[in-house]
Amino acid sequence: MTVLRDATLRDGLQLTRGPLPTRRKVELVRELLALGVPELEIGSLARPDLVPPLADTLAVVDALEPHELERCWVWVATPRHVERAVAAGARNVQYCLSVSDAHNRANVGRDSGTSLAGLPAAVGTALAAGGRIQLCLATAFTCPFDGPVDPAAVLRIVEDPRTDGTCDVVLCDTLGQAVAGEVAALVSAARERASGRRIVFHGHDTWGQGVANGLAAVAAGADALDGTLGGLGGCPFAPGASGNTATEDLLFALRPGWLTPERLGRLVTLGEDLLADLGEPNRSRAAQGVRSRAAAFPWTVGAAAGGTGADRSLRPG
Template sequence: MAEAGGAPAPEPVEIVEVGPRDGLQNESAVLSTEDKIELITRCVRAGLRRIEAVSFVNPKRVPQLADAEAVLAGLPREAGVRYIGLVLNRRGLDRALAGGVHEANVVVAATDGFSVRNQGATVEQMLAALDAIAPEAAAAGLPVSVTISTAFGCPFDGETPPERVVEIARRAAAAGAAEIALADTIGVGVPAQVRALVRRVRAAVGGVALRCHFHNTRNTGYANAWTAYEEGVRVLDSSVGGFGGCPFAPAATGNIATEDLLYTLHRSGVATGADEDRTAAVGDWLGERLGGRPTALRGRAGGFPAEVPPGTPGTVASNAQAR
């Protein structure tokens, strides 16, 4: 496909909507099962087709996500829509297979300081768990992706050595990961760091697809997402409304907001298949349920150009004579 003048159109981006899992896990308010199903259903109606829907972790550690099976049972099953479940061990894999998710995502931290606090296991122990989970999932026909958390920095161990991330990515690829995500769990990364790490990981894992997951803690998340796109990453995580964070990382604020990411991509000519207005409305709806205003700005400001009748007070047309 080409744009006017024969130039090739920008390659599209696949959005992985993580609001129903990563977006809810750090909230003090606990949504009802019905509201979680409604949230995901609204995301589907907004054109989001790959959704991190549930988490199969110990409900005592993350009580906000304790009802995974009930949520999955109530979700719309539409062609082209894929639901992802977070899995950390064999018990979680068994639950994921029984619940009918389309993909399993295994999180492996890049630092022991975070891994022990977040998952109760060292990095090596999580890699061993991945080695056990991946072949079982493959035998059952369930694709496995691996998210490398704290890939850009750790709240406990400080700077994350890039070579550590590269080695984990290499081992994830060897285990059979269909996709590897680089996650800036606490929002410390900057574009130069993203560019360098994406290049090093790609060189290490060959043809394994890459994904990126950014938080906007220090207001670099959207610049990082665009940099990842420029480096050839075609799958990006985001959360409606910008909700999210990690309950095991101090001062970890929300993910980049799906509606704001969509605005950036769409204004740049990058297709996503999602509807900006409907996605922004989902963010507002979720904010009402959680009792807090979304950090996303697209819902407040609206799209551009704004669709208003000519001559409406305050528009360019109505003010033209005043200049």
């Protein structure tokens, strides 16, 4: 069964104009977990001056209970990041490097080889703390500076012995420029070389291919997909990247066993309220469908069932 990981509180918040209070983040984590979302990304240890909306990530970690943190991931890019994350109580970290040197320099200030060289130390720290660590490959399809990325370069990293000990391989369509055939081919090839690790596909909907690419990844063997509420987010270091694939859209397409029309409706309300508070557009097509008047369709709850702003239980105040 394919798992949906909601990345609203990490990738989703990277480009927002204003911060989200820590308390609100913690409440959102708890509601998403209670609704049945299997896994979450809850923040990043990127430099706070460069990504201010994520500056309180360790405070979010500190506020959560150990059983909640078992289902949460924190983005990291250096061994020191891992040390700080696990010291704060994080159980799972996502070690990210870009396949493209140009994007890696823009994103984390070093070339890809240097980031890869630091991975064994990061793995050692995470495993010694009883946690898990993912290998996350940004710009696995295209780079905003260098253009198309050779799939062979991605696969060389997947097979590199310095990645031993990672539990998953995350393939990122950072710019949302890939199409279904490319996604299927890379996911299939990576799965063959991943030595039993899960394959996670992280897509963006910049060119309207987010759900199609997610389903192509699943058909090719991906074990998990990333999304954000309302399609919020993008990469501040990747010109041309816009929102992620919407969590609501992916869930409606996948229909996991835990999802009911009522739970999807609640997720839609959470996304509407969050994006309204942040002043961001809602890009989810499923959210529009949920609010339609097609009463004979069981996944439709209509505008009267909550609507934007009807449930303000997660507002700061």
